[in-house]
Amino acid sequence: MQHLVSLALESIFINNILLALFLGMCSFLGCAKNIKTASGLGLAVIFVLSITAPMNWAVNEYLLKPGALVWLSESFVDVDLSFLVFITFIATIAGMVQLVEMLMEKFSPALYVSLGIFLPLIAVNCAILGTSLFMEQRQYTFAEAAVFGFSSGIGWFLAIVSFSAVLQKLKYADLPKGLNGFAINMITTGLIAMAFMAFAGIKLTEG
């Protein structure tokens, strides 16, 4: 149990999916202007991540890993489909995003309109695919995969909301020409990343 808690804290603060691993930057920079859109997108990412990470874990465990098909027949023990990992993961993710999009259009049209083009773009959000790939590479168990997916989502949410809050203040700043826009956004993100790095000193005792 304590192991899972420390994994969660680590992926939210220390190895933040956005600020330390650089995943999901495009929608991060595109959607942060309005704090409402930012938090809506953040919630969508948490939701999609906590579903796709365990789902892709199951796909990898029972279909793709070397020897994973042994439950079908003993003769499949040598079959290794792990090179198909990219294409199956992205298919699962695209399917899930489609589902979320349909649900959101039905139950929260306002959020659906304000997210606009960025909802389909979650399908190509590297944070989602990246989490699944890291999960496969680090050979997590099912519980670890579920916790990892959920807390990565929380980390992404925290990062985009705090960035969006800083941007609100920056609107009134008088910046040099050319620095305005993308350049200052990157530098701001750098400063936020530096703040998150302070968590790196925290070590949880292993029980």
Next chain:
Amino acid sequence: MSIRSTKSYKVFMTPIVQANPIATAILGICSALAVTTQVLPSIIMVLAMTFVLSFSNVTVSLLRHVIPKNIRIIVELVVIASLVILADQFLKAFMFSVSKQLSVFVGLIITNCIIMGRAEAFALGNTPWYSFLDGLGNGLGYGYILVVVSVFRELLGSGTILGFQIIPQSFYEMGYTDIGLMVLAPGVFITIGLLVWAQNRYLGIEGHG
């Protein structure tokens, strides 16, 4: 007619200078940030990226009259993912150590917005040859930013370029130390921010807020 006025030249050069995918369109930053701690993996990444980008553009362009409009995103993803598998298997077979270093970021080429963006915005409406040039140009436009960033990061962060020591030993003896921050996450955000500022000044763009 000089080569500069042909359409091919224009299609090829625009993404490198005026409409650079990273600096002006804010696309495909994830991998640009993650692999640039050293120069060598960045170069390999650029090659893999350019390969996938130009050939996915060509394939999508060849299929553009066949793909039904409402499932085009899935079709594009399948094309891109297959090309990425090719690139990944190639790297694993011939450059194992670099492929270990790039780890999941080769796979993440699939979700790089530049590829999807070019397929949507260019390849769906143009002939294969121009799409190929567009892919090549975007790949190189992406590449030069990556290489410049990685040169800064490797030089200031570890004092080397491509593994060769550039900053002389005597500097270290006089008390110079590498900037550890450059290797970590914040360093790259700030480097890219400053680079884009410089490019905006050079091109006279005011920046878009």
